[in-house]
Amino acid sequence: MSDIAVTMPTLMRESVLLEPDRVRILDRRVFPFETRFVDCATVEAVARAIEEMVTQSGGPFYAASAGLVLAAREAASLATAEARLDHLRAAGRRLVATRATNDHIAGVVKSLIGEAEALAGTDVDFAAAFEAATRAAWEARRERGRSLGRHGASVIADGDTVMTHCWAEATIVETMAAAIRAGKTVKVICTETRPYLQGARLTAHSLAEMGLHVTVITDNMGAHAMDRGLVQRLMTAADRVTMSGHVVNKVGTLQLAIAAQRYRIPYFAMVQAPDPRAAGPADVPMEERDPQESLTCMGQRTATPLAQGWYPAFDVTPPDLVSGIVTSKGVFPAAALPVHFQSAGDHGP
Template sequence: MEPVLARSVRLADDGVHILDRRNFPFERTWVRCATVADVAKAIEDMVTQSSGPYFAALWGMVLAARDTASMSKEQARAYLERAGDMLVATRRTNNHLRKAVAAVLAGVDAHDDVQEGALAGAEAGDERYRSRSRALGAHTAALLPDEGAVLTHCWADLYLTETVTAAQAAGKRLRFICTETRPYLQGARLTAETLGEMGVDTTLITDGMGAAVLSSGEVSALLTAADRVTMDGHVVNKVGTLGLAVAASAFDVPFLAMVQAPDRLAATGADVPIEYRPGEDVLHTLGRRTATERAKGLYPAFDVTPPRFVTSVVTDRGAYDPARLADYYEGVDSPGESND
């Protein structure tokens, strides 16, 4: 059975419907976005997370295309570019939003009818992401032992579910240890719930327990997704990944970072903007304040792990040493190819 979160964004006649991950799994409510601006706000407000914003951006661009019926092709193209810029600005660290916008614009450019082209581009972008995630999951599963414990952090969405699917198909008996991932608790609410849906033996730990668990000798691998991997091997992911990677290195546990492709537009970690979310977020958990007014909060939403702490970067073309990521693009002429 496909996990619920694998299809958490849907296009309908009355807009884009997004499963609200802020309340999942305790509530299963859908937020209807009637316009592309509504979609942008939903992404910014964390209604959807991980790969959810990618799919929301795809279908949000289709909503924008519906607004262009009375425009010339040139006017419509400009309108869609502005809509795309608005979507990309909502979460700048992860470049999936840029890829989603590019997929829809490519569809528009390939068709005479703007709305038909936008829909075709979005559908192609949807299928491309899913097929590349399946390839990525298969390559990752092949690197994991036949049995053992895997520590993961935050939510890898289709990357993780496809890895689990491939591992189960290969007869591997893996158990997962999930960090809770404060302040939104994605690990507790999303990762652990979905692994449980898939029949995986799942254990939840608090964020502060990661180094102790890695020191136990029971963990076979640290496995996370990456919001972006730079060409020199820096891994940008949910804040907390860096600390786990350093601890894994100290205790000789391999760290596998999953990404469909390294980003040729980011040479090093300095080229990736790190999103800071409101400090108030860390003073609350699930809507309840956990610190008094005497404290202020700081919330860098992502951190950057240097390549010396990364064992392998696993892509849809296989695993690469962080120092050899240029090999991914060997024989590829266009900077956009295999990176869209």
């Protein structure tokens, strides 16, 4: 590993800010054209921000846990330990309900409620101790992300062009950072990722901030780029990976994985750990968003008013299309996950 310095992108440094009286969430719906924050003084405001796609991918992990800190501050004045816990549990239920498929929120809420149960009946400053536990969870997640990145970089060869889809948050950033530190020259092709254009805006901007050569393509160019020999690796995040090795990710991942197999291009899905509570895809609730979102882009109507829309937010890629699952513990065959992961833990990009 070399001493090459890597500039970490804005979205990794300023995504969610926890302040004494509010949570500030960077509005990814308008970034990078505007750097605008949505201020949330209540758990309900945080929940609405997550539902309205102010933050996506790994962002809800930080936003939801920061929202729980707001709830802990409110609960600190309640008379009994059980009242404080009831208040936090209600807040947790509201936050978990915001996004069903991506389980980052459920995982961190469960973990932090456990911390609260240990704190509620003690003499410590409840709100301060809960915030400290939350910030510790953030740092632990960042460290797992750095570990995943090192493993991710190991499957990239010097000179590769990597295609990615949607905004893969720390998984793609830490992977590319590790590749740069290893002295590898890497180019990236980003699909635009309708209807929010996360790939064109968030991924492309973040990787370009790191000094990488980045090309944006429309969502219907992936197979053609592979056919032209422009791609050596397909690498995406995963909103969830089941123990059967199925990859649940932003809709459009499946068609890229099918094309990658046709052109003998390895596909690696990146997730901190698979979800041991999901044996297979039937155990994962698949979110469908407002069909109107497919009829617009960046607030502009793009479809005829005579048409209806459909917006399944995620699709499922079967394990036979996946060359490996990159995790914070290493890279494993999709079909072999149960051998390496047996217990519940933090997972997601």
